[in-house]
Amino acid sequence: MSPTDTGTRGPAAPVPATAPAAVSLRGVGMAFGGKTVLESVSLDIAPGSVVALLGANGAGKSTLIKILSGVHTDHSGQVEVNGGPAALRSPLAARQLGIQTVHQRIGEGIVPGLTVAENLVFEELAQRRGNPFLDGRRLLARAREIQSALDLGWSDQVLKRDVTELGISDRQLLILARALATSPRLLVLDEPTSALSAAEAERLFALVERMRGDGIAVLYVSHRLGEIDALADRLVVLRDGRLTEDQSKPFDWDRALRAMLAQAQGAQTARPTDAKQSPLSGSGSGSGETAVSLKGVPLLPGRTPQDLDLRAGEVTGVVGLLGAGKTELARGLFGAEPFATGTVELDGRPYTPRRPADAIRRGVHLVPEDRHADALVPGWSLAQNVSLPFLRALSTAGLVNRRRENALGRGTIEQLGVVARDEHSTVEELSGGNQQKVVVGRWLAEKPRVLILDEPFRGVDIGARRDIGRRARALAAEGAAVLVLSADVDEVLEVADRVVVLAAGEIHLDAYGEDAERDRVIRTISASV
Template identity: 35%
Template sequence: MPTEHTPAPAPAVLEAAGVGKHFAGVHALREVDFTLRAGQVHALVGENGAGKSTLIKVLTGVYRPDGGEIRFRGEPVGFDRPAAAQEAGISTVYQEVNLVPSMSVAHNLFLGREPRGRFGTVDFGRMRRESATLLAELGIPVDPRRELSSLGLGVQQMVAIARAVQTEARVVIMDEPTSSLEPREVETLFDVVRRLHEREVSVVYVSHRMEELYTICDSVTVLRDGRTVHSGPMAGLSRLELVALMLGREVAEVRREGTTAFSDSHTGADDAKPPVLRAKGLRKRAVLTGVDVTVQPGEVVGLAGLLGSGRTETVTALAGLLPLDGGEISVAGKPLKGGSTAAAIRAGMVLVPEDRKAEGIIPHLSVRENIVLAALPRLSRAGITSRARQDKVVDIFMKRLRIKASSPEQRVSELSGGNQQKVMLARWLAVEPKVLLLDEPTRGIDVGAKAEVQSLIEELAEQGLGIVMVSSELDELVAGADRVVVLREGGSVAELRGDEVTADGVLNALAEAREESS
């Protein structure tokens, strides 16, 4: 019985009791227990493949559980579709924006529940007014009449969050909600979460960013290999202990690995060798004003800068996806001609894009088909594709990148985000490139998968591959790059190397650039 000094816990609003789920013989969830209480902001964490996304989809009716029970407000439920969960009061904001790009912001906010006028027609004026009010309350500076596709990915994510809030849900599930947001938008999101908390709306918060978890969450559940391994308050649980729980290792072991990861700088690069990539004076109206990047064989060059500095635009231009107005690019000493993706690939330069869902994986194809997609011309003879050669390549890269799948024929859409990212890497490594362009390679993946990808980048550099890496996480750039090119407003403003590659060094370079331009 609770004492006067120990208040009774808030009532459970959403529960999973002994829930199981398997796909093609692989157990994604094994007797998972999860309890979300009224007014909680509850973190759900674990490595990629731990079962976080599967649990969310079971809770919200995307999947039916193979065992166990789901309870909402104390009553057993069996949602057969996401709409049923939403009608009951459970809204979900997925990591990948799941809205209609060709429709307006207002239409997306009210999609499926449009306000009607006297004669049953959609009241567009009311819809726009109410949308404008909601967006203003949430601090999202966007005209509700604008087409969603005309907005940046971060703003689209905020619109998705606004839609979930607008439904007056009792439970809001946020799956990596800040993965595409800039710092100002993250603060706006946190304000929204705090307002939900004040109204006793419960929030399930999935994120790989430790700082966010400790800032906004009061409780945490840790999944590992499809099982619940810990559930309790965030207070008193150190970050090191949380990582150890996720990885299934002793705290001392995690501490030791954490201090040695990327402790030595790469030794593969040799400035005496001719560069594998040289880009000079890259220009694009209103986007790039003059970017210079040089990469030696075996070197990792990071691109640093604030949102809008031109980091993503630089790698997309190098890959032939953004036509340039001026500048020169050469790969392995040969000028890159044609200005197309095909020309870049033929020269040996490939891009792993930031948005794996929209620009990377082909969700309805298998793991095997996704991996060999770009390498099919190399695996064909006289126009005939050899399945044996395909299988050999797939087997090599699934083992090398430690891709977790029931088989090469499993649909790639059924894999965790981290394993989907590895499939994308495998696809482009299979064409044996000279230069690998990585745009946010660890976006939306957890600590364990991130460490694997970072380790893989280091291995590829040691084998002589030239790598250009964009990351919004400054610590990741500092830890993994040999040199860092600092960008501001579409142009190169500094280049750091050796002992200069520090967080302070990057920030100072940005500060100096601001002073010079003011």
């Protein structure tokens, strides 16, 4: 959705200027190790309003969210709730004062080993005395009530499963339902649609509208400008720890993006002129060298097997909603979940990876959809995370050459503009966008023949998105085949030479140039749902 496309939803209801603040920040500041990350931030969030928070990675958004959530307590300034000073000494204290946060990292909000029902009622279980786990009937009944807030419709069988059996989008919906069960004063949504399908996102948008009507204040953090334009009454921009912009509707997107990135940007980004154009671009046919060829490969059970060629020297963008088969395509090519049938060739030779190590040896690299669960090792340095798949090549007699490992880390910092103290910084010290750059940099450290990027722009700001896209195009210019998979049409159009629309495991469009214009791509997706 573009910044000016609000879909079928009407304009946000105006919020009275005299409405008292549900939550206020008064001169709030925060520093880590002598480095200021927030400086004198003052902000009022009125009941029944939706305030969008924008900012590049490292701007201070995460720190601000953690202060409101009671995670960071050693800050300057004052937080006020309902007009009075509030002591947010812990996450529990913040929740008791009516501030609920749905974090971007979904794994932080669920408790593995407990059922879906127990996770839905977890906050209530944690505050009760005695042993509430003994009364399974009451627990299940309460879980049904909580899930009804989002009309999830999960059966008792689903509620009794271990929560880890839920997909990433269902886990996010679970966390949202649990937060709403407390009737919060302020709900902080950090990249809430990053793991949701279009239909699930629409359900969330309707819920936000309902919360507005119920007088709940919402702080909405997103890099998707269309969502902000559709939902928010007001937007504020953080840059280098300071509030640099505060607008009410209608939003001036050019000004907002200048405030965020310190340079003029169009509200909707066209395909960059420095992108390497495929020899096939604009024609739909040509003589590009085939790097990967799939024949008769089923992407989803029970669906028609598909044929797809990936050509060297170009970026192929695959667009599809949740469940379209994008991740299955990526993981199959990487050997993480081998294709059941069909044939695959790499540079004209049979390619049958049974595990990721087989793919890596043939030069096929994957940036996975969930960087926290599948790509980053907590507690390890930036350099160690980059070098992880290539330790054998960096080792002599079983000992890792730290000098070469650190050089790989420094190379990633330089090539992708990672904002970090140095290559020894742990990944936890980095913002989400810089963590993503580390994952991308890992797979560029050893030049791949095929680079697969599954939702590479999820949760990253526009600047980081362009840095990653620039590196993907540069790699294609050097002769590699690059595959970018995303649910966001604009993200794919920004980086790709060729666009493939995937729905329910089947290809519905494969086009270049003018034949892959945004309206046609969206119409194809709509027609295939």
